[in-house]
Amino acid sequence: MLLLLPGPVQTRPETRAAMGVDIGPWDDEFRAVVAALRERLRVLAGGREGEHVALPLQGSGHFVVEAALRSFVPPGGKVLVPVNGTYGRRIERLGREAGRAVVTLPCPDTAPVPPEAVAAALAADPAIGHVAVVQSETGSGVVNDVAAIGAVARGAGRRMILDSVSAFGALPFDIGAHPECDALVFTSGKCLEGMPGLACAVARIDRLGEPGQAGSWCLDLADVYRYALAAGWGRFRFTPPAQVVSALSVAVDLHEAEGGSAVRLARYANNARIFHAGVRELGLTPYLPAEQQGPVIVNVRAPDDPAWDLQRFATLLKTRGVMICNFYTTETPGFRVGCIGAVAEEAMRYALAAMRSVLDEMGLRRREAA
Template sequence: MSDGTIDDAATAFAPPMLGEPYLLTPGPLTTAAAVKQAMLRDWGSWDGDFRALTAELRRRLLALIDDRDGAFDCVPMQGSGTACVEAMLGTLVPREGKVLVLANGAYGLRAAQILRYLGRAHTLIDKGDYLPPRGEEVAAALDADPAITHVLVIHCETSSGILNPVQEISEAVYARGRKLLVDSMSAFGAVPADVNALRYEALVSSANKCIEGVPGFGFVIARKSELEAAQRNCHSLSLDLHDQWKVMEKTGQWRFTPPTHVVAAFIEALHLHEAEGGVAGRGARYANNRNVLVAGMRAAGFETLLAERWLSPIIVTFFCPADPNFSFPRFYDLMKAKGFLIYPGKLTAVESFRVGCIGHFDAHVMRAVVEAACRSLEEMGVASAAPAPHVLGERARLVA
């Protein structure tokens, strides 16, 4: 990968407000001042002005998938991203359905956990930390089990940073007459999800990811036919996607108290997203952030968990240095003191940490991150950022 795919001068970003660190996480993340300022007004949740905000939110999100035929609708839901994943699964998967969950990290495994709580039949392909599920594996699993009705894939698995090959998975699913559900929590808005190029029944994401809003709600973009067929499927009153949709269609209102300030902030974030060039523009900046980060960290001796082809523009996982003087809690504190919040690893087998590439910043910030990481190692007395040789050997064995 090369630096400079975007003109840095053209994408200069103001630093966070005084005293705020950069959030180098997969969300919540660093937001623009205009997004924060949009939360300074109070809104009446039943008022026409707020209903107009909700309608604009739904319309703008549908535009991001290029729904030319009007086959889809957007249903925002209060709560965390996980709550919205549960709403999608609990509403759109019939109680007699069965889900093939494709996992290669914490979020696929969490989806399987949700299905256990829901009492929905499911099976799992677990690829571990290093590799994505592939189309041929999905095809074989579907051929072996006719009871499977739905497949769930994580668009970008942020516990490792893998961008999964959703297109080939979709082709395998629909060639066998099944339905695809996409957890695009950390990808939507920066990675294309055009329904004219990628087939799926529903996609779920959140306000505080690549659109660069703040936490408080998520949304499910689903085929209207799937929403219509989902009446009385849901296990939960508050997470009933079908009921939320019907009420919004009839009244323009949320069924229960909406996160009014968060919605207002999200509308501003959508305006900024459009001004940047939409999905293509946002994705290009994030990819450039990743390129600068990875090149700098590798030059400093760090090594990425993933092989080059699977690195996403969302977040990058690095092996922890093998040097006995390295301690992640100490490294975290030193990075925080320099103005950067990073993420601990979520891997099952090796020590790692993660650096997000998404949020309201550009490559200038990523260069400062690399410099801060190098200075932090010096302060810790770490002579080398390299991981243990057996860690690299295990990765080479698994990806061969």
Template sequence: MLLLTPGPVQTHPSVRAAMAEDIAPWDAAFRPFYTRLRERIRAIAGGVEGEHVTLPLQGAGHMILEAAIRTYVAPGGAILIPMNGEYAVRMARLAREAGREVVELHAPDTRGITPGEVAAALAAHPECGHLGMVQSETGSGIVNDPAAIGAVVRAAGRRMILDAVSAFGALPLDLAAQPEMDAVVFTSNKCLEGLPGFGFAVARVDRTEQCAGNARSWSLDLSDVLANSRQNGMGSLRFTGPVQTLRALDVALDRFDAEGGRAVRLARYQANAAALHRGLKALGLKPYLEEADQGPIVVTVHQPAGLVLADFVAALKRQGVTISSYFTTEAPSFRIGAIGDIGLPEIAQVLRAVEAALAELGLRQAA
């Protein structure tokens, strides 16, 4: 079965095979491995040794994002969130339920937020000490530019938290050039092509130290993760996690390096997304985004008249392809991931599967 969701993603057999080992995370032999893995991740983020640190936390992307909000935004503090997709909606909910004030900056889910919009909102809301932004919205496929938006945040003297869960390892990011960014958060899956199980923040050391006590949660306190590392060493875990995931991630990072790193991986994903966008359009389907706004992570398509999403997903499975079984866009849609251990041959396979599924359901003419 070919897995073409925007996460979890299709992984290489060698990555999956790395899970087949019992590991004792408290064993001395594990410590140098874990230390090295954290350094590899910091380097991909463009972090600077001594200024930035990788802070792992077991769980899903929502958990590491909530931990970042709780850690870096003081209790009762306010955060400005550009609202141009479902994952921004989720960020806002995480912040509100953590007791932080949220100011929403609304924009269509068909384009990225602009620096001018952010600058105006920050000027209108001096209470917002932070901006929280999703880099890649996997509902529609748009991309928000952290470098351009970060420059505005920096000029306004504010701080930034970046949700790069579906972007890290492919889309550009350089923490060394963005001192306004408290943390970028992501997971072991998605564009790193590992398996789910761990979230990571690559964060500023000074800010993490300054924010001790903000989280009001032991589990979701990144300053406590840093304090544990200081006390027990960078090879130590606070609590038992799915450490086999870390072994798999290490193998995935070996593959990342062998492929040529972030820029080469991005080029592969861009080629996948472009082929999907063109191919689905050639089948008579209407992409959710214009080609100029199409990001490299996921391609979203308006549902043709008469399509029942559950039936379409089941028909695709009969063709050997799995896609997301739900949509999060403002208009009904379906989405196909362009990331993971796939290339143009797999994209051709999924286009054939879509055509066959539509024909099976009697929707080829409707499309």
């Protein structure tokens, strides 16, 4: 099956093979793998030795986003959340449910968040201490200029939390060049092309206070750090997804062998260009114009035809060996196709041919959006 999802993604056979080995999570050999992987992830993020640390956490991206909000924004503290898609809205909810005072900056989901709008919001409310922003908004496919937003936060004397969940390993961001960034958070199952189940924050050590501020033992990144200092860098506080960690170590090997983030980004961007152009040739309407289209997912607006049915479309694609999301994440209906994972342009062209066949089978005559 060809997975064209924004995560979990298509993986390489070597990565999948690592999942087939039983592992004792407290074994010395595995602890060495964990310790080495933490350092490799820190370096990949641009983290500086002695200034930054990689803090792994069991769970999905939402777990580590919430952990960062709880660990770096004090209870009742104000955080500005620019929202130009579904995952910005999810940060908004995570912050509120964690008892933080969320200030929402609503933006259209068809363009990046304007850094000047962030600057204006910070100037209007001196009590805001943090900006929490999504790098790659996989609700619509747009990419935010988080380096520019970080510079705005730094200039205003504020801090930043970066949701790089669907960007890390491909899109650039050097945390070492952004002292305003308390934490960059990501997961194993997106652009690193590992298996889902492990999240991580690369964080500034000097911004990690004493454990307890988070209000959650499981989601306390300061506690993750203090435990590692006491027990060793290869230890998790609680039972880790050991096979997922092992597979991620292999996936990082493959990431390095491919040529690193820049080469991976080029492959994904080419996938997205091919698919964006291809759906237009099929008569469909991409959600974003080409100049705003990011490399991670292409969102397509629902055809204006009574025969359109997303679940049937996804099911018929699956019979042809292609899996896409069977739900939409924008205010107007559509479908999303991931351009990341261990796939290249031939996979995108195969998917386009399969979609043409499915659209014909469904009898769709009006394929443009309303």
